[in-house]
Each structure stands twice: as C-alpha cells, then as structure tokens.
Amino acid sequence: MNSSPLSFHIHAQEGQARAGVLRTRRSVIETPVFMPVGTLGTVKGVRFEALESEELDARIILANTYHLWLRPGADVIRACGGLHRFESWGRSLLTDSGGFQVWSLGALRKITEAGVAFRSHIDGRACFLSPEVSMEVQAALGSDIVMMFDECAPGQADHETARTSMDLTLRWGSRSRARFDELQGGEQDSGRCAPTEGLSGAQALFGIVQGATHLDLRKESLARTVEIGFDGYALGGLSVGEEKRVMYDVIEEVAPMMPVERPRYLMGVGTPEDLLEGVARGIDMFDCVLPTRNARSGQVWTARGKLNIKNARFLIDTRPLDESCACSVCRRHTRAYLRHLYVTGEMLASILLTHHNLFYFLDIMRRARQAIALNEFHRFRHETLDMMSAGV
C-alpha cells in the first residue's frame, strides 16, 4: 500500500507530452494542468463557486506564502483552521515558498546563508524568511503541495553567479526537506486531513531546479535535487528576463531528464503559447498570473490571439469576445458592453474578463489533455498556435 502524500500516473504520451492523473489528499487533478493563482487566498475577481463550476472546474489553485504570511499572518490562518478552511476551498492548494517574492524585492532584501532579511512591502517591518520559516508557514497554511525554499538567479546571470545561487538553493533544499519532515511528524499541518485511496494524508513537498540558462548547471541542479528526494520537481528561475527561445531550450533539455514518475512543474509560466510549448517538452503543471492580472487591464485571449477591450473599434461591436468560445461570458455579453464596463471603470469588467481568460487557459489545457490521449497533440498544438497568430 502506497502511503506517499500524492500519487501520479501517466496514462498517455505523445513525444514528450504526457497526460496523467495527479491525486493529492484533497482532489484528483488531470494533467497537464493550469493552476490559477490565488495570491492572498482569492483568485482575484472570481468566486469559489465559479472555480468549482463545471465550466471552469479548477482542481488546484495557488496561494502565496509570502503574501499570506504578511497578511493576515500564519497565526490567523492557523487559528481559522488552515488555508482551506480560511478561504473555504476543498480542492487542492499549492503554496509557493516565498523565495521568489523576497528575491523580487530587490534592494529591499539581503540574502545570506541563513535566509533572506527584508522589509515588508506593506509597512516596512523587518522580516526574515528561511527554509525553516517557509516550511513552518506552509505547514500552518496546510497546503497540499509545499514548495521548497529556493533562491532565483536573474535570467541573464553569468555562470559563476548562477552556480553560487544554485549551490545555495541546494543547501536550502536540504534544509527545507529536513524541517518539512520534522513538521510532518508533528501536528503542525493545519490542513491535515484523512488519508484517501492509499495516500498518507500528509503534505507533499516539491523540489526546485535552478541554474539559470546554463544547461550544465541545470543538469547538476536536477541530479542533486533528485538526490535530496521530493514528491515532485519544478523548474524555477525561468521567464525571469531570458529570451523565450532560451527558456524553451532549457525546458527541452532538462524536462525529459526529470524523474518520469513524478509531476514536473514549470513555475510562473506563462502565455497560452508557453503552455503548449511546455506540454510538448514534457511539463505537467503550470501557474501564472497572466489570465487574471491582464484581465484587469482589459487584455483578453481568444482563439485568434489577444485583444484589448478598451479599443474604440469595439464601441458598437455586438459580437462576443471570442466567437468560438463556450464560456458564460461569451455566451451572454458583447464586446460593446464589456468595453463600456471597462471604460467606465466598472468592477464587472474585471470580473467578466477574468472569468473568460481563466476559461481560456483552463480549456486549452483540457483540450491538450484530450489531444494527447488521442495522439493528436502535435497537430492540435500547431493548429492552435497558427490560429492564435491569425489576429482578431
């Protein structure tokens, strides 16, 4: 009997692209999967009922450790029974480690062997985040998938900088693993739940592969991260300033070397094109703020590429955002109305555009999974990418 925190089975493969089923202690997730980002315990502008609906059917969403640690604080969420109960989400949650967020603070933070000292972006308060603290906070949150605490190197980092950063990340990975294991032994996990179908009911921990754009470092990082041993493996430090072609090359080279029987997660990526290119190279999991963040500035994805709803040409355009889209926004509302909402600053613009964009991202992954199962992914990917470049 398997008593690991999650199970993962591949049921179809076409080239490097894989279709599988990931089970956490809380939900069944078909992969490849796009995970909407719920930074502060909410996918901005979307009710949980909509995320659970058959239309969107998100099986796993993200939350940010850094943001929740600062507000409302781990103690508040622990007192409320963990993040699932706090936000009232019964499906899977993945929390990042906070590593990327503190790294992004730039001049506001100082990185040492021990961890990262920084000032809160909210009130300037002095804070300290380390592998141990990150594991403790993620245990308090009780997420189903915990990410190890890592350091990110800039996309253009030279070999020496990238190696130094990678080595630090590996040491932080070992410390994450050790503290995580202690916590799982105890009763720290607020979100602990009854084991189902042979799962242990404990949290799962993912390792993160770094090494910037240097393939030798990426391979070394991968080997040494696997040596520590995790329930899944992520590629971190991509889409942070390097050329898109370079990112695809790193994925193409490294993903197939990642443990076949474990989920592979490309962190913080990306556009619909990136998702298809990532799937083609063997990635199973993705997350990105693009569909939600861009919706709030009027940017919309359609089968024929992006459009910006504030454009004057939509003034009396009574067509839906995307004539081929089956989402509830496209079935009901016109570009003219959505443009009016956006131009007048109405909240409903963000709500509806976010809903459409999330549907688009979740649906393209649904269709990718189906295509892999039918051995039609190669054709699907090329037809979809061609159509996207046709223009609205």
Add this chain to the structure above:
Amino acid sequence: MNSSPLSFHIHAQEGQARAGVLRTRRSVIETPVFMPVGTLGTVKGVRFEALESEELDARIILANTYHLWLRPGADVIRACGGLHRFESWGRSLLTDSGGFQVWSLGALRKITEAGVAFRSHIDGRACFLSPEVSMEVQAALGSDIVMMFDECAPGQADHETARTSMDLTLRWGSRSRARFDELQGGEQDSGRCAPTEGLSGAQALFGIVQGATHLDLRKESLARTVEIGFDGYALGGLSVGEEKRVMYDVIEEVAPMMPVERPRYLMGVGTPEDLLEGVARGIDMFDCVLPTRNARSGQVWTARGKLNIKNARFLIDTRPLDESCACSVCRRHTRAYLRHLYVTGEMLASILLTHHNLFYFLDIMRRARQAIALNEFHRFRHETLDMMSAGV
C-alpha cells in the same frame, strides 16, 4: 382586453401595507419590491446570473438615464438594440429621468423653464437635459418603466421655493407625458417587445410627486400629477436632507391618497428600516444604492443591525456575517476571511459583501410580502425592527 403597458393587482392588504403583482411587458414582479440599482448598466459587482438566481431573484433593476446618456451614449445603446440587449438582461428595467442627477450637480448646472443646462461630470462638456430629451433617451434605452423629468427641491426648502419647484415639475410632467406619447406612437423604443397577457408591449410612464416637506404642496402636486395621468406614481424629493421622522410623516399622509390601483414608488429610499416603514405606509416599490455602495466600504446589514467588516474584532471570527442568513456568502465564508479580503483591498470583498447585502434587502421584502399575505406584517415589522436594534 387590457392594452395598457402594465398591470397591477393587489391581492392582500394589512392596514396600509399592500401585497400585489406588477406585470410589465418583460416580467412578473411581486410587490412590495426592492429594485437594485444598476447605474451604468451593471449592478456593481454582481453578475446577471446571480441577479437571476433563485437566491437573489431580482425581477426588476434600475438604470440611470443621466449616466448612460453621457457614457456610452444613447446612440451606442440604440445601435446595440436597447439597454436590455446591451446589458443582456431579460427582466424589467426602470430608468430614472436624469432629473435628480442633474439637480445633484449643484453649481455645475443651470435650471430654466426649458430644462437644465449643465457640464458633464466626466469631461466638462456642455449638455442640456429637458423633459423631451429625457423621454427620447429613455425611449432609446427601451426601459420598461420610464420616469417623467422632474425637479427636486432640497429637503429643507421653504414653502415658496418648494411651490416654485413643484409648479415647474408639473409643467415638465405635462411635457414628459406629451413627448412620451409621441415616441410611443413611433418606433423610437429600442426595447419594444411583443405584448404579453393583455399588455400593450409599450413602455410605461410614471409621474413624480414633489413638494418637499409641505403637505399641502404634496397633496396639490399629487392631484395635479394624477390629472396628467400616469401608469404609476412616485414620491420624489425625499431622503434629501430632511429629518427621517418628517419623511415618514410625508409618506404616511400622501401615500394613502395616491391612486389605489396604481403602483406607488418611493424613489431613492432607503435603509431596511425605511423599507419596512414605507411598506407600512402603503408604498409598493423602492430603490436605493445603499446595499451595493455600502458593501464596497465594508458595511454589512444583518438581522441584528449593521456591522463594519474591517473591525479588528473580526480578525479570527469564524462565524458567518449573519448567523441567521441563508445567502451563499453566509453559508460559505467567515467574517475573518471577509475582513482579510477587505483589508487587503481584494475585489472579492466587494463582490461577496454586495451579494450578501442585496440578499438581505431582497429577502426582507420577500418576507414582508409573505407577512402581508398572512396578515402578520404588523408583528413582522416590529419584531424585525427590534432585532435590528439589538446589535451584532
């Protein structure tokens, strides 16, 4: 066969309180009814699917002529097939005349016999609104209930000021009626639809009674407005700075004198207390921005009175907003979570608090209707008001 634009039947009465059914060309509306305000063609923060849901089940909503005339403009809405098609709402719409909005502009507007010259609050453009223009814009919008163009006097207006204003309103009422009738003869109504159940399929026009707090003027205004003849009658110019007691007295004196067989509408009022007091005095229809606007500043109505969600005492309060409330927000979310959303500026705070408040306002009217039908309204009103003052 009745060929009027709407039908109205009272099926129960207790004291002055009446329960009835109002039919427009588009929906069946049980009265007394609260009408959510959709100023710019959206009830802020609420998807139309939620308004239509069994939970909220709003049968009629408002839209503001002034706001829609400025943005996106009557031509745009006409080109998109009228306001129902523009915002995709199949149930009833009531549009105000714009009179109150231009009156509220204060120093930015100049009132003459012809109408009101003003500068747009958006871009300073010179505009002119008159009874005729208001009727033309409302015909382009195609609302089911059109309001005559009136002038509002301040709550503390002295007798002479109030009389001058009332006389002007009456002349504007006649001009509204005349222009409205011309338009209904033609093909100006974008929202025209097939007549149902003996209704004409045309728009309905409501008259507005003014006269500030002077009962003799109110009565004269009512008599002369009825003489012009409308499909329903509204009390305007209340809740504009006068004492609450004075407002109740005006309603108590005037409402019972309004035509029994026509719907009586108290414009822009009010709090849940005001709704119950209005119903007790014979009012059938209400609208107010309070449930939606106050939600966006964290104010919530409960059976035990108001609470402000940002209050620190809710930090780890895992109870719902209102323990006796059956709405989807109270069934799912805690005060602690809603406070967190509000404090971090998350859009979901406004979405969820608005939903709860609208449920509260719509539900209290649902219960009032039921109570009248059971001849228990007197008890219901007192028990509800007592409970409200108990405090959260």
